Amino acid sequence: MILDALFLINALLAVGFAVAMITRKNPIYSALCLIATFFPLAFIFLLLWAPFVAMIQIMVYAGAIMVLFVFVIMMINTEKQELEAGKPKWYRRIAGAIAFLFVIVGFYSIVMGINSIAPVDSSIKEEFGSTAALGHLIFDKYLIQFELVSVLILVAVIGAVFLAKKNLD
Amino acid sequence: MFFTLENCLILSVILFSIGCYGVLTKRNILVILMSIELMLNAVNLSFISFNYFNYNMMNGEEMGHFFVLVIIAIAAAEAAVGLAILVALFRNRDSADIEKLVEMKW
Numbered sequence: 506m507i508l509d510a511l512f513l514i515n516a517l518l519a520v521g522f523a524v525a526m527i528t529r530k531n532p533i534y535s536a537l538c539l540i541a542t543f544f545p546l547a548f549i550f551l552l553l554w555a556p557f558v559a560m561i562q563i564m565v566y567a568g569a570i571m572v573l574f575v576f577v578i579m580m581i582n583t584e585k586q587e588l589e590a591g592k593p594k595w596y597r598r599i600a601g602a603i604a605f606l607f608v609i610v611g612f613y614s615i616v617m618g619i620n621s622i623a624p625v626d627s628s629i630k631e632e633f634g635s636t637a638a639l640g641h642l643i644f645d646k647y648l649i650q651f652e653l654v655s656v657l658i659l660v661a662v663i664g665a666v667f668l669a670k671k672n673l674d
Numbered sequence: 675m676f677f678t679l680e681n682c683l684i685l686s687v688i689l690f691s692i693g694c695y696g697v698l699t700k701r702n703i704l705v706i707l708m709s710i711e712l713m714l715n716a717v718n719l720s721f722i723s724f725n726y727f728n729y730n731m732m733n734g735e736e737m738g739h740f741f742v743l744v745i746i747a748i749a750a751a752e753a754a755v756g757l758a759i760l761v762a763l764f765r766n767r768d769s770a771d772i773e774k775l776v777e778m779k780w
Binding site: 513520524581611668 | 683695702709711719730739742743749759762
């Protein structure tokens with residue numbers, strides 16, 4: 506019961522902030538609404554027995570990535586009056602139709618195709634989703650994938666520094 | 675019972691569609707990048723909920739959690755490169771408006 510209520514509240518908060526993010530004119534408000542979207546999502550991750558991922562969500566997404574966004578917004582100082590003068594109306598309508606189609610197809614396949622049974626909470630191992638369990642998984646079973654991700658991050662860092670340099674010759 | 679796999683996935687679909695709408699309609703490149711982050715988050719939610727609700731089938735392994743960690747790392751890389759491109763673009767064009775990048779328009 507309490508789980509249902511917590512899930513419902515956080516789901517509504519997440520959707521509300523996401524809609525707010527899309528409808529703001531000023532990009533700084535969009536960034537703040539996106540940060541506010543991440544917190545209810547992290548709470549839902551906690552309900553789904555993923556405490557480590559929830560903390561990573563808050564620290565990396567709401568902490569690091571969004572700080573990067575806010576810095577760039579402050580730095581490039583877009584004039585908001587020229588933006589959001591609006592695309593033509595038919596364009597907006599087609600985009601809305603595509604997004605709505607996503608929702609319909611998603612609902613249909615979810616309602617038609619799912620039969621899974623949630624585990625009883627007492628049957629779950631206590632260390633499920635904990636830092637220790639995930640550490641074993643990453644450094645024993647998926648070590649190569651983990652190292653590949655670190656190479657990817659290195660490439661991205663070098664690329665970002667190169668792209669943002671002053672004179673790009 | 676409200677806290678079920680269906681409802682988690684429906685929340686994920688709704689967030690993904692909101693992000694998709696933002697990518698398609700927004701003109702500011704920054705807001706488009708933020709919408710992409712929202713879509714990635716919706717996918718993360720579906721991974722986590724599949725992992726939890728199919729606990730018995732997965733033998734209690736946290737494979738979905740590992741996928742989510744990889745997605746978060748890739749999202750960070752994507753945001754860094756995308757924002758660097760945006761800064762370089764802004765330096766050359768003085769604008770973050772995607773409607774002004776029309777060189778390749780037919």
